[in-house]
Amino acid sequence: MAEYIGVERKARRAYGFDEIALVPGAVTLDPDDVDISWKLGDLAFPIPILASAMDGVVDVGFAAAMGKLGGLAVLNLEGIQTRYENPTEVLDRISKAPPDTATSLVQDIYQEPIKESLIGKRISAIKAAGVPAAVSSIPQRAERFAALAKEAGVDVFVVQATVVTKTYVSKKYPPLSLRQLKKVLGRIPLVVGNVVTYAACIDLFEEGVDAVLVGVGPGAACTTRGVIGVGVPQVTATCDAAAARDAYYKQNGRYVPIITDGGMRVGGDVCKAVACGSDAVMIGSVFARAVEAPGRGYHWGMATSNRNLPRGTRIHVGVAGPLEELLFGPARIDDGSENLVGALRNSMGVCGARNIREMHTAEIVIAPSIQHEGKLFQRAQRVGMGK
Numbered sequence: 001m002a003e004y005i006g007v008e009r010k011a012r013r014a015y016g017f018d019e020i021a022l023v024p025g026a027v028t029l030d031p032d033d034v035d036i037s038w039k040l041g042d043l044a045f046p047i048p049i050l051a052s053a054m055d056g057v058v059d060v061g062f063a064a065a066m067g068k069l070g071g072l073a074v075l076n077l078e079g080i081q082t083r084y085e086n087p088t089e090v091l092d093r094i095s096k097a098p099p100d101t102a103t104s105l106v107q108d109i110y111q112e113p114i115k116e117s118l119i120g121k122r123i124s125a126i127k128a129a130g131v132p133a134a135v136s137s138i139p140q141r142a143e144r145f146a147a148l149a150k151e152a153g154v155d156v157f158v159v160q161a162t163v164v165t166k167t168y169v170s171k172k173y174p175p176l177s178l179r180q181l182k183k184v185l186g187r188i189p190l191v192v193g194n195v196v197t198y199a200a201c202i203d204l205f206e207e208g209v210d211a212v213l214v215g216v217g218p219g220a221a222c223t224t225r226g227v228i229g230v231g232v233p234q235v236t237a238t239c240d241a242a243a244a245r246d247a248y249y250k251q252n253g254r255y256v257p258i259i260t261d262g263g264m265r266v267g268g269d270v271c272k273a274v275a276c277g278s279d280a281v282m283i284g285s286v287f288a289r290a291v292e293a294p295g296r297g298y299h300w301g302m303a304t305s306n307r308n309l310p311r312g313t314r315i316h317v318g319v320a321g322p323l324e325e326l327l328f329g330p331a332r333i334d335d336g337s338e339n340l341v342g343a344l345r346n347s348m349g350v351c352g353a354r355n356i357r358e359m360h361t362a363e364i365v366i367a368p369s370i371q372h373e374g375k376l377f378q379r380a381q382r383v384g385m386g387k
Helices: 061-067 088-096 102-109 116-128 138-151 178-185 198-206 234-252 267-275 323-328 340-351 376-381
Strands: 002-006 010-011 019-021 039-041 043-046 049-051 072-076 135-138 154-161 190-195 211-214 258-261 280-284 298-300 314-316 364-366
Touching: 010 298, 019 102, 019 267, 019 340, 049 061, 061 072, 061 116, 072 116, 072 154, 088 102, 088 298, 102 314, 116 135, 116 138, 135 138, 138 154, 138 178, 178 190, 190 198, 190 258, 198 234, 211 234, 234 258, 234 267, 267 280, 267 340, 280 376, 323 340
Parallel strands: 049 072, 049 280, 072 135, 135 154, 154 190, 190 211, 211 258, 258 280
Antiparallel strands: 002 010, 019 364, 039 043, 298 314
16 A cells, blocks of 8 residues: 655655565464475476575586585576686685675676687586576577577576566667567576566567576665665565466466566575565575675675776675575574575465475464564574574
8 A cells, every 4th residue: 555755756665575474374284295496487396496696606616516415506698707817816815705795806806808719618517417508698698698698508598687677778789689589598497587577577478588587686785775766675575566466377377487586695585485476586685695606705796896986895795504404404503594485485385385386375364573572582692583
């Protein structure tokens, strides 16, 4: 419901993960009996979790590890892995840079031209591990990189920018035709993002995309909301995208998954995203803490390297443990940032949801006190939910 924020100026109230809670169902299920698998085009994945196309999160080794565990990691074709034949030294420099020079260093490092020969090389290395290869490109390079990626045998192609819409007007760049790009890719799933509105989702569905990424500015290393003031909290954005998906499916008979991208720090956030209608989630900062992540305990936003208006920053997240433990446990800390799959299974069991689609119907309450109610000692001692 819209509220007035000034004379004849209305604004809609929007909600984030910390402001809602899920209600237990009338029936509870054994967590081991729930089905958390999902599909993207002709591909089926055992767990509905993707790793973000960020250089501090995904390289070839991480993509292989994620794929073998049932998830999907997206490699950034605009990043260090395709600019440098041997990115190890570059990643070391970023991780060791002082905070006050980290952004300028990243800007300089990303001035190195992309080497197209490395695109096929990285994709081939991921596929050699026996897992699906997914890559990401900005719209301006999507047509060229999609052709190269397809030739190398890519399994999923992602077109990603801060905001992507069907129509892009520019005197500098020719507009990207998503419909034509989909024809080039054929049966290779095309994922496009990011979006936060019902109308934008409908437009992208009509262009033939196979999934959309939902979220503008919620990521731990993203500064978009502060720099340009744009963004919608993830609960509202996900619900709006899910409504668009369901309306489009009802009218056209084609189900287009939505993927909530960013803003999830703990397992409870993942559970809430799915309950709000997400078919899968994309996560960055949590996985940047994995032993297998290339960032050495650091994580930086995709737009950190922008020369004129960086909309990301480098943050220290530390190294928590192996990727397998972050996904499946055992959890060694109590804040919900480990064993994400276990958290989702338990939440679905408590809500009585046998699969992802049923979890979309879980009852949700607005609960701004959910993070603090009864947690006085945790907050005072900075443990558990009080950190």
